[in-house]
Amino acid sequence: MNVSALTPSELKLRLKTAGIYLQTGSFTTHLKTTIPSVAEGIGLLYADYPLVEQDCFADFHISLTRPRNLRRWFKPQALFLFDGNTIFKPLPLDQAFPMLEWGLNWCVSTHVNHCLMIHAAVVEKGGFAAIMPAPPGSGKSTLCAALVNRGWRLLSDELALIRVSDGKLIPLPRPVSLKNESIEIIRRYEPNAIFSRKVADTIKGTVAHMKAPADSIARAAEAVQLAWVIFPKYQAGATACLETLPQSRAFMRVADNSFNYSLLGLQGFKAMTNLIDASLCYDFTYSKLDDAIEIFGALKPQASHNNHTYANEL
Amino acid sequence: MEWRLTSSQAISYCSWDDEWVFYNNLSGDTHLLGSVAAQVLLELRQSSLNALLLTEALARRLQAENVTDKEFSFQIDHLLNELNTLGLIEFS
Numbered sequence: 001m002n003v004s005a006l007t008p009s010e011l012k013l014r015l016k017t018a019g020i021y022l023q024t025g026s027f028t029t030h031l032k033t034t035i036p037s038v039a040e041g042i043g044l045l046y047a048d049y050p051l052v053e054q055d056c057f058a059d060f061h062i063s064l065t066r067p068r069n070l071r072r073w074f075k076p077q078a079l080f081l082f083d084g085n086t087i088f089k090p091l092p093l094d095q096a097f098p099m100l101e102w103g104l105n106w107c108v109s110t111h112v113n114h115c116l117m118i119h120a121a122v123v124e125k126g127g128f129a130a131i132m133p134a135p136p137g138s139g140k141s142t143l144c145a146a147l148v149n150r151g152w153r154l155l156s157d158e159l160a161l162i163r164v165s166d167g168k169l170i171p172l173p174r175p176v177s178l179k180n181e182s183i184e185i186i187r188r189y190e191p192n193a194i195f196s197r198k199v200a201d202t203i204k205g206t207v208a209h210m211k212a213p214a215d216s217i218a219r220a221a222e223a224v225q226l227a228w229v230i231f232p233k234y235q236a237g238a239t240a241c242l243e244t245l246p247q248s249r250a251f252m253r254v255a256d257n258s259f260n261y262s263l264l265g266l267q268g269f270k271a272m273t274n275l276i277d278a279s280l281c282y283d284f285t286y287s288k289l290d291d292a293i294e295i296f297g298a299l300k301p302q303a304s305h306n307n308h309t310y311a312n313e314l
Numbered sequence: 315m316e317w318r319l320t321s322s323q324a325i326s327y328c329s330w331d332d333e334w335v336f337y338n339n340l341s342g343d344t345h346l347l348g349s350v351a352a353q354v355l356l357e358l359r360q361s362s363l364n365a366l367l368l369t370e371a372l373a374r375r376l377q378a379e380n381v382t383d384k385e386f387s388f389q390i391d392h393l394l395n396e397l398n399t400l401g402l403i404e405f406s
Contacts, residue, residue, distance in 0.1 A: 247331075248333035
């Protein structure tokens with residue numbers, strides 16, 4: 001059963017009482033909230049996600065509540081609880097839904113260590129995936145949103161999960177986080193895309209989330225082979241340019257964008273070596289989304305893995 | 315006095331073209347090294363060496379023509395100190 005099977009009032013009631021067990025990729029989140037805007041956001045952006053049987057195992061137990069302090073009468077706030085514990089400082093109530101999204105990212109990025117985890121968007125086409133690691137402000141999510149509205153499958157706009165055991169990418173398709181000018185750019189680019197309400201004055205500026213394509217959600221169990229590592233950079237007025245990046249340099253930059261490379265130790269090094277070895281690596285500068293789509297459409301996976309030298313224990 | 319790989323260190327490495335990525339299990343650090351630095355580590359993997367013998371061995375590996383060249387020796391000394399600072403090699 002998907003979230004969409006519940007009416008808005010049923011969803012709101014269930015979130016308020018027993019909570020829902022929401023399946024996102026390979027993770028189950030037990031979620032409770034009394035905040036109407038969160039229930040509305042879930043109803044809108046998570047409509048196509050499966051609900052798991054009540055009271056089953058959940059990877060994360062989350063609730064969003066309103067702190068019962070005096071402020072609630074003047075400047076109401078939202079609080080994110082993980083396993084019943086406060087993790088972050090409260091935010092203005094208006095920011096409750098973005099807080100849920102940021103909190104879900106935090107749950108994965110701090111608890112999932114059977115994967116090498118990179119701060120990157122991931123998209124797939126024809127059985128091959130591109131990861132796009134980049135710091136905030138580089139246009140990663142904007143490019144990701146454009147690609148998934150032009151035939152690419154969304155694996156994630158935020159977290160690349162590379163299974164250490166076989167190097168495959170595990171999908172975690174969730175709403176795409178857009179901020180400031182990017183929101184209107186993508187609205188214009190794909191008028192049929194579904195967005196959450198804009199929330200202003202967050203730590204990231206004005207934010208809105210775009211619903212993940214239904215097909216990406218339906219295929220969330222299909223792990224995929226990595227083919228490209230692309231470092232995107234939006235630059236106003238720039239001609240789209242894909243430049244080959246030496247793999248050793250790409251290794252260091254991907255490691256810099258990883259949440260748990262150091263934590264995984266030698267396992268992380270080996271996983272990263274395999275990842276880079278399987279990939280063609282590029283720097284990509286762009287200003288027009290259509291140009292970017294065209295260049296991504298022309299990407300070809302490498303015929304065979306490169307002949308790198310690898311050795312253990314000097 | 316000889317240079318050697320830091321004791322108890324199990325370095326893993328990979329390389330593409332002329333650049334090498336080394337993982338040091340003692341520090342948990344990953345280093346991007348050029349080919350000369352990598353050759354120093356590969357040479358010291360075989361045996362500990364003093365600076366002079368190491369310079370000669372590297373000259374053979376790198377096919378440098380004049381091993382007495384002061385600049386070459388100076389650069390190797392500098393490199394050894396840098397690798398020492400990174401905890402990859404030590405003086406015994």
